[in-house]
Amino acid sequence: MTAADKAAAIAFLDLHRVNEPHLERIHRAVGRVVQSGWYILGKELRSFEERFAAYCGTRHCLGVANGLDALTLILRAWEFPAGSEIIVPANTYIASILAISNAGLKPVLVEPDLRTYLIDPARIRTAVTDRTRAILCVHLYGKCCDAEAIGAVAAECGLKVIEDAAQAHGASFKGRRAGNLGDAAGFSFYPSKNLGALGDGGAVTTSDPELARRIEYLRNYGSGRKYVNDYIGVNSRLDEMQAAILAEKLPFVDAENDRRRQLARRYLNEITHPDLSLPPADTLESDAWHLFVVRHADRERLMDYLSEKGIQTAVHYPVPAHHQKAYADWRDLSLPVTERIHREVFSLPLNTALRDGEVDRIIDALNAFPTT
Ligand SMILES: *Cc1c(COP(=O)(O)O)cnc(C)c1O
Numbered sequence: 001m002t003a004a005d006k007a008a009a010i011a012f013l014d015l016h017r018v019n020e021p022h023l024e025r026i027h028r029a030v031g032r033v034v035q036s037g038w039y040i041l042g043k044e045l046r047s048f049e050e051r052f053a054a055y056c057g058t059r060h061c062l063g064v065a066n067g068l069d070a071l072t073l074i075l076r077a078w079e080f081p082a083g084s085e086i087i088v089p090a091n092t093y094i095a096s097i098l099a100i101s102n103a104g105l106k107p108v109l110v111e112p113d114l115r116t117y118l119i120d121p122a123r124i125r126t127a128v129t130d131r132t133r134a135i136l137c138v139h140l141y142g143k144c145c146d147a148e149a150i151g152a153v154a155a156e157c158g159l160k161v162i163e164d165a166a167q168a169h170g171a172s173f174k175g176r177r178a179g180n181l182g183d184a185a186g187f188s189f190y191p192s193k194n195l196g197a198l199g200d201g202g203a204v205t206t207s208d209p210e211l212a213r214r215i216e217y218l219r220n221y222g223s224g225r226k227y228v229n230d231y232i233g234v235n236s237r238l239d240e241m242q243a244a245i246l247a248e249k250l251p252f253v254d255a256e257n258d259r260r261r262q263l264a265r266r267y268l269n270e271i272t273h274p275d276l277s278l279p280p281a282d283t284l285e286s287d288a289w290h291l292f293v294v295r296h297a298d299r300e301r302l303m304d305y306l307s308e309k310g311i312q313t314a315v316h317y318p319v320p321a322h323h324q325k326a327y328a329d330w331r332d333l334s335l336p337v338t339e340r341i342h343r344e345v346f347s348l349p350l351n352t353a354l355r356d357g358e359v360d361r362i363i364d365a366l367n368a369f370p371t372t
Pocket of ligand 1: 053066067068069092093095096140156164166167188189190200202271
C-alpha cells in the first residue's frame, strides 16, 4: 500500500465507484430507451419484470416507483377493513411502518431479536388480535426472516405475509429467495440497494395472479385499460430508463453479493475486538449482506475514532419509529430491545467498490480501539 492510499479516506459508500463497472451497460440501456421514443410502461419494463420474477422465483413482478409504494400498494390491494392491524418489527427503516399508515392501517410494533435484529417470531403470536390481517416482515440488513416460523403463525391465525425485501435482493431462506417467502414482497431499487437504479425504483413480487393484477391497475391510476378506472389508484411506475438499467445490472447481482459475502467473512473472521458484537455468522452464505452492522456500548466514541482515521461509518438507524414526531402517539411505548439496538448499532463500509486494502485498514483500526 502506498502512502497516498494510506491517507485516502474510506467512504461509507461511493456510488460512482459502485456503478463504474457497469458504465458501458448503463449507457447502452439509456441510449436504447432514448432512441425508442417510449418512456413509460413499455417493453423495457415488461422485460425487467419477467427477469426479476424469474430471479426471485415468483410468477409475477410489477415495477413501481419506489420501495415505499411497493409495500403500500400491496397493503391497499388486499382491501383490509380500515384500521386493521399489521404486525411489523419495531426495528426497521421507517418506510416499512409508513407503508402501513399510508394504506390506512394500524402498525403494531413487535420487538426484534437482539442477535439477528429481525422480528422475533416468538413474540408475533401474542401481538395478534382479531383485527390483525397481516405480518409485514423485514429482511433487515440483507438477512431473511425465519419464513417458516412466521408462516406457521400466519397459517394458524389466517394472516397474509408481506416481505419488505428492500435490503435483500438475492438473499435466501432454506434455498428460497427473498421475494418468494410470503404472499407478496416489496423491493426497492434505490441507488444504494444491492440492486440499485440511477434514481428511484421499486417492485412487487408475488405468485398470486389476482394480487398482481390489482397492483398493475393500482400503480397506473387504478386502470387496466386507458380511461377505464376500476380502483382509486396512484401514479407509481418504474420508468423505462430505470427498468432498462436494472435489467442490465440484474445478471451481476449474485456475483456482487458473493463479493459482499467475501468482505463480510473477513470482518467476521478478523475483527477480534472483545467489546464489539458482530452479526451472526450462521447465515453467512444465505445473507445478501446489504449492511454489516456491529454493536458497541459506546458507539459515538468508536465512530469518532474511526472517522479520525479516515473511515466513514453510518447508523442504521439512529431513532426508532416510536420516538419519531410523526408517531407521537407512541411516545410512551417501551421497546427496550429496539431502543438498545438504535443506541448501539453502527454499520461498517461494505460494498462492491470496497478494496481489500481498505478492509485491512478498517479491521486493523477496529482491533486497535482501546477496550473498556
Ligand atoms: C430502502 C428501504 C425501503 C424504501 O424503499 P424506497 O425505494 O426508498 O422507498 C423500505 N424498507 C426498507 C427496509 C428499506 O431499506
